Amino acid sequence: MPFQEIKLNDGRIIPQIGFGTWKIPQEKTQDNVLTAIDVGFDHIDTAQVYGNELQVGEALKETGLKRSDIWVTTKWSGVAGTRPAQAIKQSLEKLGLSYVDLYLIHSPRLVRPNILQGWEEMQDIHKQGLAKSIGVSNFLVSDLQELESAAITPAMNQILLHPYVYKQTKPLLDYCAQKDIKIEAYSPLIPLTTYPGGPVDKPVYAIAERLGVAPEQVLLAWIKSKGAVILSTSSKKDRLERYIAVADIDLTEEDVEAIEAAGAKGPGLARFRKYVKPLALGLAAQAAVYVAYKCLLA
Numbered sequence: 032m033p034f035q036e037i038k039l040n041d042g043r044i045i046p047q048i049g050f051g052t053w054k055i056p057q058e059k060t061q062d063n064v065l066t067a068i069d070v071g072f073d074h075i076d077t078a079q080v081y082g083n084e085l086q087v088g089e090a091l092k093e094t095g096l097k098r099s100d101i102w103v104t105t106k107w108s109g110v111a112g113t114r115p116a117q118a119i120k121q122s123l124e125k126l127g128l129s130y131v132d133l134y135l136i137h138s139p140r141l142v143r144p145n146i147l148q149g150w151e152e153m154q155d156i157h158k159q160g161l162a163k164s165i166g167v168s169n170f171l172v173s174d175l176q177e178l179e180s181a182a183i184t185p186a187m188n189q190i191l192l193h194p195y196v197y198k199q200t201k202p203l204l205d206y207c208a209q210k211d212i213k214i215e216a217y218s219p220l221i222p223l224t225t226y227p228g229g230p231v232d233k234p235v236y237a238i239a240e241r242l243g244v245a246p247e248q249v250l251l252a253w254i255k256s257k258g259a260v261i262l263s264t265s266s267k268k269d270r271l272e273r274y275i276a277v278a279d280i281d282l283t284e285e286d287v288e289a290i291e292a293a294g295a296k297g298p299g300l301a302r303f304r305k306y307v308k309p310l311a312l313g314l315a316a317q318a319a320v321y322v323a324y325k326c327l328l329a
């Protein structure tokens with residue numbers, strides 16, 4: 032099955048595979064983005080904190096693509112204490128765009144404990160037309176529940192998704208499906224990049240051999256089977272071509288189940304999740320403020 036047209040809850044259609052730009056050095060970003068577009072990517076994912084929006088913008092300018100032919104996502108990351116209203120203007124300036132397709136709150140840490148208030152700032156950006164769609168990233172069910180009374184339901188939750196975290200993430204996936212919040216899967220290749228030799232390798236390599244494809248393609252096809260948007264990256268053209276070719280790779284139900292059964296035997300969320308829990312320093316600071324307050328009252 033080719034990549035699906037994923038329809039967001041605001042009616043817009045997002046391409047199912049996107050090229051991620053995290054950790055790409057500024058001096059390589061323009062070239063890497065041009066290569067990605069050259070092999071067929073029409074969706075680029077960046078963020079305020081990646082520090083390469085200017086170079087993404089240069090690449091977009093160089094392609095001469097019509098604005099409607101490319102999907103651009105960026106994120107408010109709270110760099111230098113910026114709030115969304117200021118951050119989006121800076122991002123658009125760097126990207127050389129008048130709007131982004133999708134604007135995300137990069138982490139719930141940026142808006143806790145006043146999640147709804149932070150989201151209302153995103154709604155203002157949407158109202159002004161600076162972002163055609165708005166969403167969140169790394170949000171838990173408890174974070175999303177805070178937004179149930181909001182005027183706009185987030186269109187997207189961009190999250191860590193790979194077979195080692197699937198079972199524990201399933202309640203979040205189910206909640207998002209129920210609220211029509213679509214999922215973007217980041218770091219889908221972690222079983223190969225960070226945890227090679229783990230239990231998922233066996234089914235992934237066996238399926239890859241049977242289908243005559245590469246193991247990374249099997250992992251991306253597994254994400255595709257979940258109806259999520261795939262975010263991946265590489266500086267290598269041949270790898271990017273393989274990612275795009277996942278459009279033509281379909282796993283059987285047995286393949287999907289074998290990958291998930293092996294994933295459930297792996298290390299789970301505690302090993303891989305980074306951008307969700309409150310910062311340890313934040314908690315320590317909160318505790319210190321509380322103690323100081325109690326001392327003042329005493």
Ligand SMILES: NC(=O)c1ccc[n+]([C@@H]2O[C@H](COP(=O)([O-])OP(=O)(O)OC[C@H]3O[C@@H](n4cnc5c(N)ncnc54)[C@H](O)[C@@H]3O)[C@@H](O)[C@H]2O)c1
Pocket residue numbers: 050051052053054076077137168169189190216217218219220221223224246247262263264265266270306
């Ligand atoms: N919202 C967030 O908090 C968040 C967090 C992480 C990533 N992201 C986004 O998602 C994008 C993709 O994330 P990622 O870079 O972690 O993705 P990923 O898991 O797809 O890893 C990509 C890496 O895997 C390597 N790779 C490909 N095939 C391989 C193989 N067979 N063996 C070993 N390595 C192989 C590639 O060369 C590349 O370096 C990012 O660039 C960013 O845009 C967002």
Ligand SMILES: OCCc1c[nH]c2ccccc12
Pocket residue numbers: 053078080108137138306
């Ligand atoms: O998106 C990639 C991971 C990441 C890098 N810096 C961050 C700041 C906030 C949330 C996530 C990230």
